[in-house]
Amino acid sequence: MNLMDFLAAAPEMTLLGLICVVMIADLFIEDERRVHTFWLSMISLAITAAVLQATSPDTRVVIFDGSYVSDSLSQVLKLGAVLFVALAFLYARDYLRANDLNKGEFYLLGLFGLLGMMIMMSANSLLTMYLGLETLSLSLYALVAFDRNNVTSAESAMKFFVLGAIASGALLYGISWIYGVTGSIQFHEIYAAISADPSLNNLPLWFGLAFLIVGIAFKFGGVPFHMWLPDVYQGARTPVTLYLASAPKLAALALTLRILVDGLGGLHETWGTMIMVVAVLSLLVGNLVAIAQTNIKRMLGYSTIGHVGFILLAIFCGTAEGNAAALFYTLTYVVAAAGAFGVIVLMSRSGYDVELLTDFNGLNARSPWFALMMMFLMFSMAGVPPFIGFFAKLNVISAVLAAGFPGLAVLMVLVTVIGAFYYLKVIWFMYFEEAEDKAVLQASTDTRLVLSLNSVAVLALGIVPGWLLALCIDVLS
Amino acid sequence: MLFHSILFYVFAAIMFGAALGVVFSRNPVHSVMLLVLTFFNAAVLWLMAEAEFLAIVLVLVYVGAVMVLFLFVVMMLDVNVEAAKRGLTRYAPFGIAIALLMVVELMQLIWLRSQVGDTVGGFVPNPEGYSNTKALGSVLYTEHVYAFEIAAVILLLAIIAAITLTMRKRPGLKVQNIAKQVGVRAKDRIRVVKMDAEKKS
Numbered sequence: 001m002n003l004m005d006f007l008a009a010a011p012e013m014t015l016l017g018l019i020c021v022v023m024i025a026d027l028f029i030e031d032e033r034r035v036h037t038f039w040l041s042m043i044s045l046a047i048t049a050a051v052l053q054a055t056s057p058d059t060r061v062v063i064f065d066g067s068y069v070s071d072s073l074s075q076v077l078k079l080g081a082v083l084f085v086a087l088a089f090l091y092a093r094d095y096l097r098a099n100d101l102n103k104g105e106f107y108l109l110g111l112f113g114l115l116g117m118m119i120m121m122s123a124n125s126l127l128t129m130y131l132g133l134e135t136l137s138l139s140l141y142a143l144v145a146f147d148r149n150n151v152t153s154a155e156s157a158m159k160f161f162v163l164g165a166i167a168s169g170a171l172l173y174g175i176s177w178i179y180g181v182t183g184s185i186q187f188h189e190i191y192a193a194i195s196a197d198p199s200l201n202n203l204p205l206w207f208g209l210a211f212l213i214v215g216i217a218f219k220f221g222g223v224p225f226h227m228w229l230p231d232v233y234q235g236a237r238t239p240v241t242l243y244l245a246s247a248p249k250l251a252a253l254a255l256t257l258r259i260l261v262d263g264l265g266g267l268h269e270t271w272g273t274m275i276m277v278v279a280v281l282s283l284l285v286g287n288l289v290a291i292a293q294t295n296i297k298r299m300l301g302y303s304t305i306g307h308v309g310f311i312l313l314a315i316f317c318g319t320a321e322g323n324a325a326a327l328f329y330t331l332t333y334v335v336a337a338a339g340a341f342g343v344i345v346l347m348s349r350s351g352y353d354v355e356l357l358t359d360f361n362g363l364n365a366r367s368p369w370f371a372l373m374m375m376f377l378m379f380s381m382a383g384v385p386p387f388i389g390f391f392a393k394l395n396v397i398s399a400v401l402a403a404g405f406p407g408l409a410v411l412m413v414l415v416t417v418i419g420a421f422y423y424l425k426v427i428w429f430m431y432f433e434e435a436e437d438k439a440v441l442q443a444s445t446d447t448r449l450v451l452s453l454n455s456v457a458v459l460a461l462g463i464v465p466g467w468l469l470a471l472c473i474d475v476l477s
Numbered sequence: 478m479l480f481h482s483i484l485f486y487v488f489a490a491i492m493f494g495a496a497l498g499v500v501f502s503r504n505p506v507h508s509v510m511l512l513v514l515t516f517f518n519a520a521v522l523w524l525m526a527e528a529e530f531l532a533i534v535l536v537l538v539y540v541g542a543v544m545v546l547f548l549f550v551v552m553m554l555d556v557n558v559e560a561a562k563r564g565l566t567r568y569a570p571f572g573i574a575i576a577l578l579m580v581v582e583l584m585q586l587i588w589l590r591s592q593v594g595d596t597v598g599g600f601v602p603n604p605e606g607y608s609n610t611k612a613l614g615s616v617l618y619t620e621h622v623y624a625f626e627i628a629a630v631i632l633l634l635a636i637i638a639a640i641t642l643t644m645r646k647r648p649g650l651k652v653q654n655i656a657k658q659v660g661v662r663a664k665d666r667i668r669v670v671k672m673d674a675e676k677k678s
Binding site: 009131 | 619620621622623624627628631634635637638640641642645
């Protein structure tokens with residue numbers, strides 16, 4: 001192997017090197033000048049994105065003896081992850097300063113999480129996938145517990161940690177069965193082994209597969225493995241929830257697509273059924289329980305579960321069209337989620353976190369611009385045309401119809417209608433209720449600008465969705 | 478070969494006895510010590526199977542580091558042994574049942590293997606000049622180098638996460654500022670006042 005071959009993994013190596021630089025530099029930065037760490041992290045993200053662009057592969061490149069793959073899917077997902085981590089950092093900056101949480105470790109753990117996501121997105125073997133997942137999960141556990149004087153944070157971190165460890169164990173157990181049956185941990189070899197010997201497609205492999213599905217459903221937050229999600233979304237400080245709700249969803253998509261499609265594509269009939277059950281339950285539970293919530297973070301947590309149902313149903317189709325719809329849905333959902341949590345972060349002030357739906361009362365009177373932005377985001381999540389969420393849902397529904405499941409398509413339309421209720425409720429609170437607190441939202445110019453761009457993006461993308469959809473189809477063909 | 482077998486059985490028997498002692502000893506410190514003995518005998522067995530590297534790592538890492546940590550924890554927590562041991566008789570039937578189940582499963586597996594006929598043909602010594610460490614290293618640093626490096630990153634991350642969650646600056650803690658202490662000058666601390674000699678009156 002030539003040393004130049006390793007160049008395909010340059011983005012990960014660059015990011016790791018930059019993390020070390022930020023880590024050392026942060027030691028010498030005093031608390032009141034912590035914003036330097038923020039800018040250093042942002043520069044690191046920019047350099048990583050530049051290296052990603054520079055090493056963009058023309059074809060599928062597999063290095064490190066088959067443990068690392070670089071293709072157009074990993075490229076798109078990684079660029080998305082870098083972008084959303086940067087958004088999370090920017091929205092978090094002022095909040096952390098105002099709430100006495102201004103520690104450099106927030107950015108450091110965030111960067112480590114990004115590294116884990118990138119490893120997952122480029123994983124070509126079950127071992128690499130697992131290690132990437134652990135890197136991501138460990139930083140998420142620590143981030144959720146970041147505010148260690150806060151009892152709710154500690155409780156949710158503990159839940160997240162214990163349940164996450166059990167899910168990792170299930171995943172690892174499934175991996176060992178897959179390895180035992182097929183004799184390999186590399187996705188293309190597993191695929192080849194199953195297509196070469198159809199007798200492998202039998203009970204032992206399905207047993208391992210079931211455990212993999214448990215792990216995937218947990219990491220995605222699919223019912224019935226969703227228990228951690230609302231508690232963690234509510235318990236973590238809002239910038240952490242923002243981080244948790246955005247980029248890691250892309251990594252979860254990579255986990256699902258790489259394992260189920262790249263590795264176990266030959267078992268589509270078997271895992272399709274399992275994924276469908278998880279997806280249908282997620283759609284129902286997520287959307288129905290969200291109606292009863294009074295806490296906005298918890299409500300968005302349940303709504304995430306509902307959205308995960310859509311993504312999983314798109315993957316369930318097992319067609320290239322379905323996979324493209326899943327990628328499109330995830331990317332656009334994450335844009336809206338980042339924006340929505342961004343508004344919540346922005347509304348929180350020193351010592352007071354926006355938690356309740358009623359905190360949105362009369363936002364229009366206080367800051368009409370941000371009320372409008374939040375309305376865009378809620379419309380997009382609800383799936384109202386011409387916002388991007390509408391096209392994402394439409395794609396999934398048409399993919400499911402094309403795969404020949406009209407019943408599921410009807411179900412998706414029904415839950416979308418149910419889901420619209422609680423998204424519109426937020427808009428009702430913002431526009432038709434009286435505010436108790438008349439203070440205008442304060443934000444620094446760059447946050448204000450980026451948040452506005454983020455929110456307008458859901459409208460702009462909705463008006464011209466063609467290029468993104470074409471990109472998704474191109475990536476997964 | 479006979480000598481080899483005798484050695485194996487001796488060390489295996491000591492290991493078995495020590496493992497039983499870990500469970501049945503009344504004193505947790507003794508338990509830890511017996512666990513050390515168990516590990517050490519396991520290392521010897523590995524050595525006899527020509528897995529030198531694993532044997533040495535087992536002694537270095539587990540006996541040298543992990544068990545010492547265990548000992549610290551046991552001594553620090555001062556566990557109430559009597560309370561912990563009280564459940565022994567109650568849970569014993571359950572434990573024995575699980576152990577029997579595992580034995581039955583193992584026997585089945587061995588029986589199945591013997592029926593198929595492709596049993597592993599005994600222990601084959603490695604050729605002259607074969608290095609266990611080299612073989613392991615050459616796989617670890619070539620084929621699995623990516624996973625190996627990620628594992629290192631995870632360890633670094635664990636350190637950072639642990640420090641983030643536990644290090645705190647307590648208010649009112651009296652800490653020496655070494656730089657200040659070293660940087661101090663005599664003229665900051667004492668003032669030499671020139672005075673005329675007092676007249677004796």
